[in-house]
Amino acid sequence: MKPYDELTPRGQILRLRQLALQALADYPIDVARVRYLTTESTTMFRVDAVDGEKYVFRIYSEADSSLVENQTEMVWLAALARETDLPTIQPVARKDGEYISLVHYEGIPGEKRCALYKWIPGVTLSEHVTLDNYRKLGVIMAGLHNHAEQLTLPDQLQPKRWDKTYYFPGEEIVYNTAVYAQLYTPAQIQIIDRAVATCDSYLASLYQQDANPFLLHGDLHYWNVHIQRGQLYVLDFEDMLIGFPVHDIAISLYYLRDEPRYGELASAFQAGYASVRAWPHLPPEQMRSLWLARMTNFVNYAATAFGDDDAAREYISARCEEIEKYLT
Numbered sequence: 001m002k003p004y005d006e007l008t009p010r011g012q013i014l015r016l017r018q019l020a021l022q023a024l025a026d027y028p029i030d031v032a033r034v035r036y037l038t039t040e041s042t043t044m045f046r047v048d049a050v051d052g053e054k055y056v057f058r059i060y061s062e063a064d065s066s067l068v069e070n071q072t073e074m075v076w077l078a079a080l081a082r083e084t085d086l087p088t089i090q091p092v093a094r095k096d097g098e099y100i101s102l103v104h105y106e107g108i109p110g111e112k113r114c115a116l117y118k119w120i121p122g123v124t125l126s127e128h129v130t131l132d133n134y135r136k137l138g139v140i141m142a143g144l145h146n147h148a149e150q151l152t153l154p155d156q157l158q159p160k161r162w163d164k165t166y167y168f169p170g171e172e173i174v175y176n177t178a179v180y181a182q183l184y185t186p187a188q189i190q191i192i193d194r195a196v197a198t199c200d201s202y203l204a205s206l207y208q209q210d211a212n213p214f215l216l217h218g219d220l221h222y223w224n225v226h227i228q229r230g231q232l233y234v235l236d237f238e239d240m241l242i243g244f245p246v247h248d249i250a251i252s253l254y255y256l257r258d259e260p261r262y263g264e265l266a267s268a269f270q271a272g273y274a275s276v277r278a279w280p281h282l283p284p285e286q287m288r289s290l291w292l293a294r295m296t297n298f299v300n301y302a303a304t305a306f307g308d309d310d311a312a313r314e315y316i317s318a319r320c321e322e323i324e325k326y327l328t
Contacts (some may be wrong), residue, residue, distance in 0.1 A: 001107045013043070020045050020057045023114050026094045026101060029055065041065075041238065047116070049243035054119035055092060059112050063180065065238050066169055067100070070113055072157045073237045074099035079151060088234045089183070092116040120235055122228030129222060129259070131268040136232050138272025141220060144234070145245050146277055147246055148215040150191050163207050165199045173300060180303040183312050188236050188320045192299060195323050206244060216241055216248045221255045237315040245280045249273070250290035257291060292326040295310045295319050 004012060013036050024031050030050040037044040037056070041064040048057040060070055060074075074091050078099065081090045091099045094116075101114040127131060166173055174180050174190050182190075206211065219239035226233045241247065253269065255263050270279055299319040306312035 002278075004108050014106055015105070016043055016059060017045060019046075019103055019108055019112060020059070020114070022105055023101045023103045024057065024116070026096070027092060027116050028095050029053070029092075029116075038137075056119060058115050058155060059115065060114065060238070062110070062113075063115075063170070064168070066114060067102075068157055068160050068256075069240060070100050070115065071208050072153060072159050072215070073240055074115070075153065075157060076148065076151065076240070077237060080144075080147060084147055086140060086147070086234070087232060087320065088144075089120055089237070092118060096101065110276055111147075114280070120226050120228075120233045122226035122231075122233065122294075125222035125225040125227050125232065128227050129256070129265065131264055133232065134265045134267040135272035137220075137225060137252065137275075138269040139276055140232060140234060141217075141248060142273040142276035144217060145214075145248070149212075151215060153215065159240050159242055161207065161213070162218075162247050162293075163204050165196045165203065165293050166300065167203075167241070167297075172304070174303045175300045183303050183316055188316065191320050191324050191327070192296060194327055195292060195296040198327065199289070199296055203293055203328070205233045206246070209244075209285045211244065213242045213244055216243050216245075218243075218248065218251065220248055220252050223255075237290050245277075245288065246282050246290065249280070249282060250287055251294065253287065254294050291325065295323055299323065 002011075004015065007015065017036060019032055020034055021031070024034070024047065029045060029047070030048045034057070035046045035048075035049040037046050041061050043059040043061075045059075048055050049055065061127070064252075077091050077095075079086060080088050093099055094101060101113060101116075102218075103112045103114055105112070107137045125137070160167055161171055175184050175192050191211055217237055218241040219236060220234065224234065224236040226235060253262075253266055256265050259265060264278065273279055299316055302312050302315045306315065
């Protein structure tokens with residue numbers, strides 16, 4: 001059998017599909033068809049069952065999440081499905097009641113962490129950025145916060161905190177290394193260094209306040225929300241973190257920061273949130289500090305996320321210009 005690393009991208013997908021078929025035998029569904037969907041931080045396949053139901057089979061990336069985080073995701077999603085009517089993605093338990101499959105397959109190195117979810121219809125919210133939809137998103141986020149604030153996690157399940165710029169477990173800081181020297185100029189490295197120093201101090205201070213942090217979605221932007229016939233559905237809880245409402249809010253609004261109607265959209269989001277839960281104190285300078293931390297994280301991640309050096313340089317250049325403005 002040809003080594004996995006020597007396969008073409010298509011060959012790797014075909015082999016991962018065989019792994020998915022093997023793992024799906026442990027779930028209480030009769031599989032009719034399995035089709036490749038996409039590879040982002042994870043690889044996903046659409047699963048059609050004999051009874052007409054549809055699912056998504058997800059193979060987690062070893063670099064972007066841990067087993068503890070995957071297990072925490074399942075605990076929360078299962079609790080949300082049992083205890084609320086919030087429109088979130090729902091995991092499917094295996095025949096043995098577990099939600100995470102740990103799969104070995106010949107010809108694929110290591111052990112793969114996998115999960116099965118019910119299919120979410122619609123298109124991404126990015127295609128329908130309206131005041132009404134952002135009001136609805138605010139309502140949903142507040143509902144998630146209300147639920148998570150009362151959720152008690154098992155002691156062994158303690159996900160990451162956003163208490164420093166580079167907060168993902170095992171995240172490599174590469175922007176100032178010789179390996180990626182072709183992507184970052186000395187001036188850009190200095191800008192990033194300044195931003196990290198500023199952000200690390202600020203992010204750590206948030207956890208020193210007299211309030212209890214709780215579980216957050218951690219990545220609730222308009223690509224992680226689907227809309228179907230006016231109904232929003234929240235996807236992708238993989239980046240969950242322990243933090244405060246301001247973290248989640250800042251992440252959601254970060255992606256709107258260049259929208260001409262930012263003020264109106266942010267106000268609609270706030271109104272929706274405040275209809276369910278008190279809006280936290282979040283002055284503009286605090287929002288900008290959280291945005292600065294996020295883009296500083298991304299500008300490091302770009303080195304490994306882009307397959308093309310020219311595309312990476314273009315992204316890094318644009319973000320460093322933005323970071324410099326935020327620092328002045």
